Amino acid sequence: MFNYRLINKGLCCLLLLCSFSLSALTLEQLQQQLTTQKVLRGDFTQSKSLQMFKQPLLSDGTFLLSHEQGLIWQQNNPFPVSLVLAKDKLRQQFSGKEAEIIEAKDNPMVFYFSHLFLSLFKGDLSSLESQFSMQLSDDGKGNWLLNLTPKKAPLDKVFKSIKIQGKEQIKSLTLTELNTDSSLITFSNISEQQAPLTQQEKDAFKF
Amino acid sequence: MFCAGLLIQQTVMQDKLPIETNILALLPKDQQDKVAQQAFEQIADNINNRVVFLIKGKDKDNLVKAASYFNDALTAIGLFAHVESKISENQQQAWGSLYFPYRAQLLSEQDKSNLAQAPDERVTHVIEQIYNPFSGVSGGELKSDPFLLFRDFLSARNTSDGHFSLYQNYLLSQVGDDLYLIIQADLAGDAFDSRLQSLLPQLQILEADVEQLFHVKLLHTGSLFYAAHGAESAKSEISTIGVGSLIGIILLLLFVYRSSLPLMLALLSIGCGLLVAFVTTVLVFGKVHLFSLVFGASLIGVSIDYAFHYLTERLAEQNKWDPDFALKQIFNAISLGLVTSLIGYLGLLIAPFPGLQQLSLFSIVGLLSAYLTVVLCYPALARSPSKTKLPNLRLLTAWLALWQHKSLRVALPSVLIIFAFIGLTKITFNDDIRQLQTMPEDLKAQEHTIKDITGVGNNQRLLLVKANSEELLLQRLEQLSAQFNEWKTQGFIKSVQSVSQFVPSLKTQQENYQLVETLYQQQGESLSNKLNLTEAIEFKQSFKPLLVSDYLMSPVSEPLGFLWLGDISGYYASVIILSDVTNPATDPQLVAHYIEQQADVQVLDKAAEISAIFSHYRLFIGEMLLAVYFLIGLLLAWHYGVKKACKVMTPPLIAGVAALAITAVFAIPITIFNLLALLLVLGIGIDYTLFFAEQKNTINSENTFLAITLSAITTVLSFGLLALSETQAIYGFGVTVLTGIIIAWLLAPLAMNKGTKK
Numbered sequence: 001m002f003n004y005r006l007i008n009k010g011l012c013c014l015l016l017l018c019s020f021s022l023s024a025l026t027l028e029q030l031q032q033q034l035t036t037q038k039v040l041r042g043d044f045t046q047s048k049s050l051q052m053f054k055q056p057l058l059s060d061g062t063f064l065l066s067h068e069q070g071l072i073w074q075q076n077n078p079f080p081v082s083l084v085l086a087k088d089k090l091r092q093q094f095s096g097k098e099a100e101i102i103e104a105k106d107n108p109m110v111f112y113f114s115h116l117f118l119s120l121f122k123g124d125l126s127s128l129e130s131q132f133s134m135q136l137s138d139d140g141k142g143n144w145l146l147n148l149t150p151k152k153a154p155l156d157k158v159f160k161s162i163k164i165q166g167k168e169q170i171k172s173l174t175l176t177e178l179n180t181d182s183s184l185i186t187f188s189n190i191s192e193q194q195a196p197l198t199q200q201e202k203d204a205f206k207f
Numbered sequence: 208m209f210c211a212g213l214l215i216q217q218t219v220m221q222d223k224l225p226i227e228t229n230i231l232a233l234l235p236k237d238q239q240d241k242v243a244q245q246a247f248e249q250i251a252d253n254i255n256n257r258v259v260f261l262i263k264g265k266d267k268d269n270l271v272k273a274a275s276y277f278n279d280a281l282t283a284i285g286l287f288a289h290v291e292s293k294i295s296e297n298q299q300q301a302w303g304s305l306y307f308p309y310r311a312q313l314l315s316e317q318d319k320s321n322l323a324q325a326p327d328e329r330v331t332h333v334i335e336q337i338y339n340p341f342s343g344v345s346g347g348e349l350k351s352d353p354f355l356l357f358r359d360f361l362s363a364r365n366t367s368d369g370h371f372s373l374y375q376n377y378l379l380s381q382v383g384d385d386l387y388l389i390i391q392a393d394l395a396g397d398a399f400d401s402r403l404q405s406l407l408p409q410l411q412i413l414e415a416d417v418e419q420l421f422h423v424k425l426l427h428t429g430s431l432f433y434a435a436h437g438a439e440s441a442k443s444e445i446s447t448i449g450v451g452s453l454i455g456i457i458l459l460l461l462f463v464y465r466s467s468l469p470l471m472l473a474l475l476s477i478g479c480g481l482l483v484a485f486v487t488t489v490l491v492f493g494k495v496h497l498f499s500l501v502f503g504a505s506l507i508g509v510s511i512d513y514a515f516h517y518l519t520e521r522l523a524e525q526n527k528w529d530p531d532f533a534l535k536q537i538f539n540a541i542s543l544g545l546v547t548s549l550i551g552y553l554g555l556l557i558a559p560f561p562g563l564q565q566l567s568l569f570s571i572v573g574l575l576s577a578y579l580t581v582v583l584c585y586p587a588l589a590r591s592p593s594k595t596k597l598p599n600l601r602l603l604t605a606w607l608a609l610w611q612h613k614s615l616r617v618a619l620p621s622v623l624i625i626f627a628f629i630g631l632t633k634i635t636f637n638d639d640i641r642q643l644q645t646m647p648e649d650l651k652a653q654e655h656t657i658k659d660i661t662g663v664g665n666n667q668r669l670l671l672v673k674a675n676s677e678e679l680l681l682q683r684l685e686q687l688s689a690q691f692n693e694w695k696t697q698g699f700i701k702s703v704q705s706v707s708q709f710v711p712s713l714k715t716q717q718e719n720y721q722l723v724e725t726l727y728q729q730q731g732e733s734l735s736n737k738l739n740l741t742e743a744i745e746f747k748q749s750f751k752p753l754l755v756s757d758y759l760m761s762p763v764s765e766p767l768g769f770l771w772l773g774d775i776s777g778y779y780a781s782v783i784i785l786s787d788v789t790n791p792a793t794d795p796q797l798v799a800h801y802i803e804q805q806a807d808v809q810v811l812d813k814a815a816e817i818s819a820i821f822s823h824y825r826l827f828i829g830e831m832l833l834a835v836y837f838l839i840g841l842l843l844a845w846h847y848g849v850k851k852a853c854k855v856m857t858p859p860l861i862a863g864v865a866a867l868a869i870t871a872v873f874a875i876p877i878t879i880f881n882l883l884a885l886l887l888v889l890g891i892g893i894d895y896t897l898f899f900a901e902q903k904n905t906i907n908s909e910n911t912f913l914a915i916t917l918s919a920i921t922t923v924l925s926f927g928l929l930a931l932s933e934t935q936a937i938y939g940f941g942v943t944v945l946t947g948i949i950i951a952w953l954l955a956p957l958a959m960n961k962g963t964k965k
Contacts, residue, residue, distance in 0.1 A: 046338070046340060048337065048338075050346040050349065051346060051741070052346060052349060052350060052738070052740050052741060052742070053738060053739060053740060053741070054740070054741055055739060057337065057738070059338050073340065073341070075338060078338075079338075081335065081338070081339075083339060083341060085341055092335075092339070094335065104372075106362075107362045107365075108362075108365055108372070109358065109361060109362050109365060110341070110342065110343075110362065113341065113342070113343030114341040114343075116343075117340060117341050117343070130374070130375055152296060153296040153299060153300055154299065154300065157300075158345050158347065159345075177345050177346050177347060178347070179346060179347060181345065181346030181347070183340070185340060
């Protein structure tokens with residue numbers, strides 16, 4: 001014999017729970033959402049607004065983020081440059097010049113920031129957690145904003161806050177320094193379908 | 208008696224026995240110049256007092272928990288003055304805070320040469336860096352250092368060969384699937400301090416606890432562990448040898464004399480010998496070295512000889528026993544025996560080598576006391592005749608009878624001599640100090656792993672550099688480092704560590720300052736235009752020297768500040784560390800030759816230096832052996848005439864050479880210790896032949912042979928136990944004495960006065 005009334009009650013509860021979680025996105029959910037897509041391709045524009053500059057410094061290009069391999073950052077304007085960031089190596093190549101490879105052990109400071117940047121980009125919240133206090137808010141329509149405040153040195157000596165905005169995917173990254181200097185990177189044309197890495201892309205991660 | 212009691216109380220009964228375990232304490236102090244000596248002591252203290260732990264696991268957070276627990280418990284043990292597991296924010300920023308005010312004078316080597324050659328490229332480089340999102344150039348940084356030179360300087364200071372990264376302020380390294388967390392600690396004293404070593408069991412318990420609680424693996428390395436192991440094994444060897452030979456002697460005495468009085472008398476002379484020797488050595492040297500004790504414990508077998516002769520006499524005389532007459536009977540023989548032994552040891556006493564001096568003082572005093580006990584106390588204590596009879600001596604008598612045949616008298620020595628010469632061709636020498644240290648495999652393996660993971664080379668070379676002023680020293684360090692760094696880039700050296708990497712000479716600082724000033728003047732406008740800056744770039748910094756004292760006051764100098772020795776005996780001195788020098792295949796001596804050519808550079812290689820000392824003293828003892836032998840020969844020739852003296856001298860000579868040959872056949876390299884063993888063989892071997900030479904007839908010879916046999920058995924017992932030592936040098940010593948004594952015993956009847964019947 002089934003007790004229909006009990007089952008109904010249970011269903012109601014489940015629905016309630018679901019609607020709660022829909023209205024308030026949790027960090028865990030966000031983390032999961034950001035890591036579902038293993039490969040991300042798209043365009044970027046960067047705008048650096050520093051007090052020292054008369055007008056912001058603008059650049060744009062394309063990027064490829066692979067959760068396993070790292071990041072390919074292809075800047076097209078104002079000058080072409082290709083940057084490939086893997087786990088402990090960074091390759092930088094300007095057109096017409098020989099590629100320059102930096103290893104983490106030779107330059108731990110550069111990699112400290114590079115890894116931070118990669119974590120921000122990937123939305124690797126668990127590794128950001130130790131360095132930032134996090135506040136997540138959303139507008140109920142799928143748009144979310146993650147506000148990171150550095151809690152210890154050396155980041156708290158440089159940054160006031162770092163904001164990551166997105167919907168399904170990351171949309172923009174804003175780094176604000178203590179003196180209100182800031183860098184804004186916006187992402188667009190992010191490919192919907194998950195194409196695996198091409199051979200050329202795979203080769204780029206080989207050092 | 209009362210005074211002796213007081214002395215014993217002061218030396219032996221102290222809470223801490225005055226026993227030295229540091230091998231370096233054995234060595235002559237004045238072998239090297241003061242600067243090198245002091246330099247080595249400072250550096251060695253720093254290296255010896257450091258202990259490195261690695262916690263190995265798979266999970267970062269679990270490792271951090273284990274480290275935090277281990278850190279707290281470690282501090283509580285009291286073994287360490289300072290435990291460092293977390294890198295504080297203060298330390299993380301120390302680099303920046305030390306160097307930032309001097310940034311216009313500091314350039315990385317790379318930037319320096321680039322600025323000198325192509326200063327315009329710097330502008331392009333800066334622009335590239337600003338666009339690059341990974342470079343993390345902030346507005347603040349650009350404002351204080353528009354050419355981004357300071358970050359390059361800092362990065363070049365911070366390169367490491369280990370792949371450590373910070374996680375929750377702990378240093379973690381990943382190798383394959385495994386994570387390693389590093390904890391360093393400085394001892395609360397000296398690595399050879401027995402009080403600290405006694406705390407090691409607590410550390411072991413703690414390590415096991417942490418391993419079990421957190422499912423991690425702990426590795427450790429440091430001089431402390433080696434020193435403790437060395438002390439531990441030497442102590443257990445002393446007691447094995449001491450107790451072993453003592454038990455052997457007691458059983459032997461009971462078997463032969465079957466009575467308690469001889470046993471008590473024998474123990475009395477051994478006890479007096481050892482105790483007086485120990486107390487005197489402590490009074491003279493302050494401490495007794497473990498090695499003196501190891502060799503000293505084997506003195507038991509030698510010092511009992513005098514007692515055996517007296518007691519055998521008593522056993523043989525039965526009711527005709529006259530204690531005073533008996534002493535007269537053997538007095539010449541044991542006195543001559545003592546004198547010949549003392550000649551050998553006195554030779555060692557002259558050597559300016561504390562280890563040998565202790566050894567010889569210990570032996571001289573020990574033998575003298577044992578001898579005096581027999582001469583002064585025995586006649587009074589052994590008044591009653593023996594109630595037991597001589598044991599059956601058929602075997603010994605038969606062996607003696609064989610010696611009446613001329614064929615044996617010629618054949619046995621000849622065979623031994625031929626064998627000895629063949630054996631001598633196999634001889635190899637080895638003066639390596641490391642033979643003296645027991646290096647357990649487990650500790651060595653841990654050390655190897657830790658060095659691999661921390662990127663510290665397995666083979667470090669310390670170079671002492673001297674100059675007349677701080678500035679000149681820094682300039683020299685820079686010149687030398689430049690050459691070494693070039694070889695590092697080529698792969699011939701794994702790493703180069705020098706204070707000049709952290710404090711450039713004032714000359715370099717000034718050159719850098721000039722370069723930077725020129726850069727601002729020539730390229731400032733270009734950069735300012737390209738970036739479209741609101742204000743022109745101006746060079747505002749004045750020159751203020753960065754000094755070594757600034758570096759030493761900063762926490763930045765904690766790991767390597769000890770390389771700066773400062774003012775030593777009128778010189779400024781510092782040490783450069785080279786790790787894993789491999790040299791190119793085409794020139795295997797490249798680095799060594801270069802170092803040799805530098806007049807102000809000295810290699811601080813303690814192991815090589817000590818090995819050289821050992822080699823020097825091996826030759827010294829070799830020459831001394833010949834001198835001692837010659838001297839004893841002269842003495843005996845004067846006493847007995849040349850022919851008889853030859854008969855007395857031949858058996859110990861053959862025994863010595865054959866013992867050396869047998870040691871060589873066993874593939875044991877000959878060291879200073881084997882030659883010391885020969886000295887013992889010579890001393891004891893002559894004792895044996897002397898007693899035969901002193902006897903007028905065969906019956907007396909039989910008694911003498913019994914006493915000699917007993918003495919040989921006890922010596923073999925004590926030295927046989929030395930051959931069980933896990934320290935190569937002691938083992939070799941044991942083998943040489945063992946074989947030498949057996950041969951000396953076999954050949955001793957050669958000195959017998961033949962044909963004299965009763």
